[in-house]
Amino acid sequence: MRERANRTTIRRVAREAGVSVTTVSNYLNGRHSQMSAATRERVREAIERLGYHPNHVARSLATRRTATIGLIISELTNALYPPVILGAEAACRQAQYSLLLANAPDTDSERRAVELMRRKQVDGLILFSVSFIDIANDHLLHAHEEGVPIVVINRAMPEGAPIPKVMLDNFRGAYLATRHLVELGHRRIAHIAGPANRFTGLDRRAGYLAALAEAGLAVDPVLVIEGDYSFESGYQAMQVLLDHRPSAVFIGGDAMALGALRAIRDAGLRVPDDLSLVAFGNPDFVHYATPALTTVDLPIVEAGKIAVELLLERIAAPETPGETRMLEPRLLVRESTAPIA
Amino acid sequence: MRERANRTTIRRVAREAGVSVTTVSNYLNGRHSQMSAATRERVREAIERLGYHPNHVARSLATRRTATIGLIISELTNALYPPVILGAEAACRQAQYSLLLANAPDTDSERRAVELMRRKQVDGLILFSVSFIDIANDHLLHAHEEGVPIVVINRAMPEGAPIPKVMLDNFRGAYLATRHLVELGHRRIAHIAGPANRFTGLDRRAGYLAALAEAGLAVDPVLVIEGDYSFESGYQAMQVLLDHRPSAVFIGGDAMALGALRAIRDAGLRVPDDLSLVAFGNPDFVHYATPALTTVDLPIVEAGKIAVELLLERIAAPETPGETRMLEPRLLVRESTAPIA
DNA sequence: TATCATATCTGTACCGGTTTAGTGAAACGG
DNA sequence: CCGTTTCACTAAACCGGTACAGATATGATA
Known part of the structure; x- marks a missing residue:
């Protein structure tokens, strides 16, 4: 050569x-x-x-701007992340920014990723986090203190934290899902919940309860079972639920919903004839099931896009206070829900 | 502040x-x-x-190395890409490199992405491409000429191009899938093929034909239908196929497989009792179907990892000639295939 | 005692841009 | 006609590292 x-x-x-x-x-x-x-x-x-x-590197050294933002994702294996990347990438590209990507499955690697990106002089950071309620935030607050623009998506932060958040309205989504079942005439509506150490699990459960309360329906504790978002936990939870004869189930996660569907079919029952089902999460994942599942669609592409926009505002005007942007989910009614027989 | x-x-x-x-x-x-x-x-x-x-920027200016590689993906919306990112990110992190990500849905944006990343002085580029047989390569060859280390994944390039490739053995995967059906005693084996302008479509079709030939089975032209990788095209293709009474179908894509499954069910038939099915592609996507589909699993995470490794070799020793690394797929036998009745 | 090698440390010119302060000439105003 | 703007352009100091070519001290050798 x-x-x-x-x-x-x-x-x-x-x-x-x-x-x-x-x-x-x-x-x-x-x-x-x-x-x-x-x-x-x-x-x-x-x-x-x-x-x-x-040469952009030389330019960056002189201007102290890299026109690059860092996206740190705490669970690259989760099905929610690709749309976030998609949205963030599109918004970046439009604003002539580049995207530096890192996967950070645990707190330690997240700290390292933040540190590395700061050294690489990114103009700002976006963190798309797993929804643990007790997630560590000290390193983010510290970086923010030192003037690094930061936006988080889907992350529990202490009340009044100065870091802008993009949140998906899990409560509202669960409420919509459950109300849809109520409106179809269902009265024994079960819930397969997410884990209690995730705010997604808690908020969706709360939305479910709120819709029942609004409809004047009492909550039967045996109709609420906690899963861990996995296919298997959905399968098992549904097996237990079937003994208590609900006419509809709101399932707080997409993999769990497919597991539940499988359990129903293995029990020789049919959806929606014998049981109505509403899922929650990635709409594509449950779209091609048979029947196609009615689901709550979280605007995740949007979340990535808005996070970038908020971040660019921060970069332009660092003093802007930390707002929270709550994104509305949509209910996609498909084939798995029907009026009660 | x-x-x-x-x-x-x-x-x-x-x-x-x-x-x-x-x-x-x-x-x-x-x-x-x-x-x-x-x-x-x-x-x-x-x-x-x-x-x-x-300050890494200053260091990069002085050393002319950024410890960053660019990953350009030509269809971020395709379900294949997340595992590639996962594999590439892991390999990068291990080698203390960072990953700059860009989405480039068409040739024009790909050119721009390559150009931008070169200005950002990435140490090398990986392109994960859509499988069109007539994809433009001039800009890559040109960049290579000028000394930019490049590795491509899943891309048709002219014979003897000096750029290392990581390829997934579509022919072999299709051969394995079809042979599996042959071994179960099936003789009327249909194929829903990918488009003829994609080498993935062509190679999988060729693998299917090779397995039939090896088994001494004649090819019935009505049993091969071309789809476009979408759920809908799989649905329609299967509707047509059902009239010709195959006992098994090898489907060259995962979304098409789910569409086919749906068509079978809508026709009142059961899998695998009435018809065996083998899918191809992302194994998770069809894992949670009912029944779980037997499928050919492409080692995509691996592809991302190996691409990074090849690239790092190139960066260390730029004169290394352009080799092609062919990755072996695996057949995952699940519930959708059974011996012929 | 002079000479040389070795170990440890330093001064400064790079890398390739941006930006501030300033220059000379032409245009302008009274 | 002379002082002041304006216009078009330039010289050189940065940005924050790396790395080459020495400098100095210490000990070994002849």
Whole structure:
């Protein structure tokens, strides 16, 4: 392979065009106003002739801006994350920013990821977190203290924390799901809940309870079973529930919903004829089930996009206080829910 | 908010420790050998006292290495990409590299992404591509010419192109799937194929044909229908196929497989009692179907990991010729295949 | 005692951009 | 006609690291 060609720098371009480096720099940064048309043209030609492309690293060192934001995801294996990346990437690209991605399955690696990205001088950080209620936040508050713009998605933070949050309204989603079942005439509505150490689990459970209360329905404790978001836990929970004869079930997670569906089918029952089902989470995941599951669709692409927008605001105006943006879920009515027989 | 503290630089640390910047730099880069224990300790203390962290941007400018690689994905919406990111991210992190991610749905945005990443001085590029047989490669060959280390995953390139490839053995996977059906005693084995403008579609079809030929089975043209990888096309293809009474179907894509499953069920038939089914692609996607589908599992996480490893080799030794690494798929036998009745 | 090698440490020119302060000439105003 | 703006452009100091070419002290050798 050939020796890598001697890099063409801004000074080379300046010499080629017979102007100063400042002039070339001005040209590159669109400060065309203070330049004669003739000079502009000479610089343009020189750049073209040399095939010059400015070095972003050098620029970043001088400007202290990298036009890069860091996205740290605490569970890259969770099905929720791809849409977040999609939304964040699109918003970044539109704003001429790049996306530095890191996976951080535990608190320790999250700390390291934050540290590394700070050294890499990212202009801001987005954290998309697993929903543990007792997640550690000290390193984020510390980085924020030192002036690093941060936005979190789906993360429990202490009341009044100065860091902007993008949250998905789990309570509201669960409420909508349960109300839908109530409106179909169901009265024995069960719930397979997420774990109690996740705010997603707690909020969805609370939404379920609120909808029942609003409808004047008493809560039968045997109709609420806690799972761990896995297919298997949904399967097992549904097996138990079937003994208590609910006519509908609201399931607080998509994998659990597919597990529940399987348990129902293994018991020789049919959806929605014998039992109505509403799932929660990634709508694609349960779309191609048979029957297609009615589900609560969380606007996750949107969450990624909005997180980037909030972050860019922060980068432009660091003093902006920490707001919380709550995103509304939608109920997608498909084939797994029907009026009570 | 407070004024951002004046940055602590390597010169500050040097002054604090009473040594030269070179010495601090040596300390930071592990050249401890040429340093007395006492000096080492003084530098350590100074760094700690000032809370100093080196600026990677400045380092990158000086060394011409960013310890960052670019991952450009041509269809972030495809279900195959998350595992690739997962594998690539893990391999990067282990090698102390960072991952810059870009989505590039079309050739134009791919060109721009390559260009941007080159300006950002990434040490190398990985492209995970959609499988079109006529995809444009000129910009990659051009970048390679200029010394940018590149590795592609799942991309059609001209014979003898100097760019290393990581490929998934679609032919072999399809062969395994079809042979599995043959071994179960099936003789009328249908195929729902991917599009003819995708090498994944062509290779899987070829693998299917090879397995039939090996078993001495004639190919009935009506048993091969081309889909477009969508759920709907799988549904429609299966409706047509049902008229021709196959006893088994190998389906060259996971969404199409779920569509086919749906069509079978809508026709009042059962899997695997009336019809055996083998899918192809993301194993999770069809795992939670009822019944769980037998499928060909492509080692996609592995592909991301190996791509990074190949790339790092290239970065270390740029003259290494362009090899092709073919990854073996696995057949996961689940519930959708049974011996012929 | 002079000479040389070794170990430890330093001064400073880079890397390739941006930006501030300033220059000279032309245009302008009274 | 002369002082002041304005215009178009430039020189050089940064940004914060790395790394090369020495400098100095110490001990070994002749």
